Amino acid sequence: MAQQDTVEKILHAATLLFSERGFSETSLRTITGMAEVNLAAVNYHFGSKKALIQAVFARFLRPLGEKIDLRLDAASANGPDVSLDTETLLEMLFEEILAVTEELGEDPQRFMRLLGLAYTQTQEHLRHYIVEHFGETYHRFIALLEKSLPQHTPIQFYWRLYFMMGAAVFTLSSFEAIRSILNADYEQDTTMVEAIDMMVPSMVGLLSSPDD
Amino acid sequence: MAQQDTVEKILHAATLLFSERGFSETSLRTITGMAEVNLAAVNYHFGSKKALIQAVFARFLRPLGEKIDLRLDAASANGPDVSLDTETLLEMLFEEILAVTEELGEDPQRFMRLLGLAYTQTQEHLRHYIVEHFGETYHRFIALLEKSLPQHTPIQFYWRLYFMMGAAVFTLSSFEAIRSILNADYEQDTTMVEAIDMMVPSMVGLLSSPDD
DNA sequence: TGTACATCAGTGAACGCGCGTTCACTGATGTAC
DNA sequence: TGTACATCAGTGAACGCGCGTTCACTGATGTAC
Numbered sequence: 001m002a003q004q005d006t007v008e009k010i011l012h013a014a015t016l017l018f019s020e021r022g023f024s025e026t027s028l029r030t031i032t033g034m035a036e037v038n039l040a041a042v043n044y045h046f047g048s049k050k051a052l053i054q055a056v057f058a059r060f061l062r063p064l065g066e067k068i069d070l071r072l073d074a075a076s077a078n079g080p081d082v083s084l085d086t087e088t089l090l091e092m093l094f095e096e097i098l099a100v101t102e103e104l105g106e107d108p109q110r111f112m113r114l115l116g117l118a119y120t121q122t123q124e125h126l127r128h129y130i131v132e133h134f135g136e137t138y139h140r141f142i143a144l145l146e147k148s149l150p151q152h153t154p155i156q157f158y159w160r161l162y163f164m165m166g167a168a169v170f171t172l173s174s175f176e177a178i179r180s181i182l183n184a185d186y187e188q189d190t191t192m193v194e195a196i197d198m199m200v201p202s203m204v205g206l207l208s209s210p211d212d
Numbered sequence: 213m214a215q216q217d218t219v220e221k222i223l224h225a226a227t228l229l230f231s232e233r234g235f236s237e238t239s240l241r242t243i244t245g246m247a248e249v250n251l252a253a254v255n256y257h258f259g260s261k262k263a264l265i266q267a268v269f270a271r272f273l274r275p276l277g278e279k280i281d282l283r284l285d286a287a288s289a290n291g292p293d294v295s296l297d298t299e300t301l302l303e304m305l306f307e308e309i310l311a312v313t314e315e316l317g318e319d320p321q322r323f324m325r326l327l328g329l330a331y332t333q334t335q336e337h338l339r340h341y342i343v344e345h346f347g348e349t350y351h352r353f354i355a356l357l358e359k360s361l362p363q364h365t366p367i368q369f370y371w372r373l374y375f376m377m378g379a380a381v382f383t384l385s386s387f388e389a390i391r392s393i394l395n396a397d398y399e400q401d402t403t404m405v406e407a408i409d410m411m412v413p414s415m416v417g418l419l420s421s422p423d424d
Numbered sequence: 425t426g427t428a429c430a431t432c433a434g435t436g437a438a439c440g441c442g443c444g445t446t447c448a449c450t451g452a453t454g455t456a457c
Numbered sequence: 458t459g460t461a462c463a464t465c466a467g468t469g470a471a472c473g474c475g476c477g478t479t480c481a482c483t484g485a486t487g488t489a490c
Contacts, residue, residue, distance in 0.1 A: 006433075006434080020334075021334045022234075022236075022333055022334055024234075024236050024237055025236055025333075025334050027475075027476065027477085028476080028477065028478090029475080029476080029477095037434085038434060038435050038436080039435090039436090039477095039478095040434075040435065040436080040478085040479085040480095041433085041434065041435085042477090042478095043477080043478060043479080044433075044434070044435095045433085045434095048477080048478080049477065049478090116332060117332065119382070119386065120328060120329065120332045120333075120385070121234060121237075121332075121333075122232075122233045122234055122237050154398060155394065155398055155400060156410075158390075158393075158394065158397075158398070159383075159390075159407070159410050159411075159414075160414060162379075162382070162383050162386070162390055163379040163383055163411065163414055163418075164379070165382065166378045166379040166380070166381065166382025166383050166386075167374075167375040167376070167378040167379040167382075167418070168378070169378065169382065170331070170332075170374070170377065170378025170379075170381060170382055171371075171374050171375055171378050173332070174331065174374070174378075178370075178371075178374055181370075182367065182370065185370075186366060186367055186370070188367060195371070198368075198371050199371075199375065201421075202371075202372060202375050202418060202421070205417060205418060205421040206375075206379070206414060206417060206418045209413075209414065209417040209421070218466075218467080239442075239443065239444085240443080240444065240445090241442080241443080241444095249467085250467060250468050250469080251444095251445095251468090251469090252445085252446085252447095252467075252468065252469080253466085253467065253468085254444090254445095255444080255445060255446080256466075256467070256468095257466085257467095260444080260445080261444065261445090
């Protein structure tokens with residue numbers, strides 16, 4: 001068995017289990033059991049549980065950052081002061097999230113749940129890791145989003161950005177729960193793509209409605 | 213020492229520590245250490261760690277439910293088909309959350325963080341407990357909120373409700389982090405009440421903006 | 425071509441540690457007669 | 458009023474368990490001469 005098989009099997013199982021249960025609720029024994037590899041293989045390949053958690057995020061965030069940088073580079077080819085509107089920026093972000101998860105063969109909902117967990121669970125090392133490895137693209141994207149909403153003061157923009165992130169992370173990471181309630185109470189099925197299509201206009205409304 | 217002292221000391225320390233670290237990341241030894249009571253006192257008074265987690269929520273949710281029921285009763289005294297507008301309902305909810313936390317001598321932010329954790333951490337017993345003991349008032353409130361937004365289909369309303377809950381829980385539970393970034397980047401301090409004042413109009417906008 | 429050695433993915437068993445829980449016990453207070 | 462008993466909040470020490478990590482080892486593959 002090639003090394004990549006074991007590493008990839010561990011990353012896939014860890015993505016699945018971490019997104020379902022959280023980090024400290026998931027043991028290495030559960031992960032290696034599901035991946036059908038030896039318990040010691042995690043420490044052999046990654047060094048520690050913390051490093052495995054970071055690797056799970058790097059698997060998504062590295063290609064996502066590259067894709068977004070490419071899109072922003074392409075947009076700025078026309079001139080140095082790019083200006084994209086709010087909706088275009090949000091749609092671009094969701095498109096690339098869906099593209100990355102599809103290439104990795106993972107469910108996009110799992111990735112959104114992981115992002116939510118990175119914010120809400122106590123994993124200081126993880127937040128540092130994400131800022132260090134993904135902060136540049138993040139700030140580049142946020143700066144363009146702010147530019148697309150010139151009506152706000154920086155502080156108003158900042159609050160609304162957080163409201164939006166909360167709505168997006170919470171909704172997409174609880175997608176399966178919301179979906180099953182919709183099924184039970186309204187006899188209506190829904191897909192992640194439909195949820196995003198419903199969410200983008202709401203997000204734009206939330207971001208662009210006038211101050212006070 | 214009267215029983216209430218020990219019980220209350222445990223509940224206070226647990227509220228503080230759970231909201232900061234999460235449930236499985238907080239050990240009974242840490243809680244009893246901070247509360248300055250014996251380790252075995254938790255199992256003596258509450259029976260188990262799970263029961264302690266539920267008691268921490270009951271301490272907030274029981275009085276909150278009672279207060280909201282009273283407010284809704286008072287509003288419906290004028291006639292059986294109450295109709296309150298969206299903003300009034302949201303303001304009422306936040307007012308009562310602030311009132312309850314003040315009476316308990318706890319920081320409202322901790323309570324919001326606990327609510328967020330109840331959604332995002334794996335604690336099935338807790339979600340069952342909350343629905344069982346607080347579900348009635350919750351559904352009564354949501355029904356009135358839906359009534360205040362007649363322009364939406366039930367499904368549209370349902371999605372927007374989730375967007376709003378995500379934005380509220382995420383923002384208020386990350387309040388301290390947001391506050392310190394605002395301080396550092398914009399040299400501006402902010403309070404929880406100001407954040408809520410800024411949030412309510414955004415929430416109303418998010419809920420009431422037209423479909424598609 | 426053959427032999428000796430190095431590299432490296434992977435393994436099985438054990439390590440110490442912190443966890444939630446249990447249990448026999450204490451000592452103060454209240455109750456019955 | 459005095460004595461025996463019951464109740465109950467609280468305690469100290471130990472329990473077994475699952476955890477992340479470590480370590481000596483294996484066996485296959487590649488490299489040097």
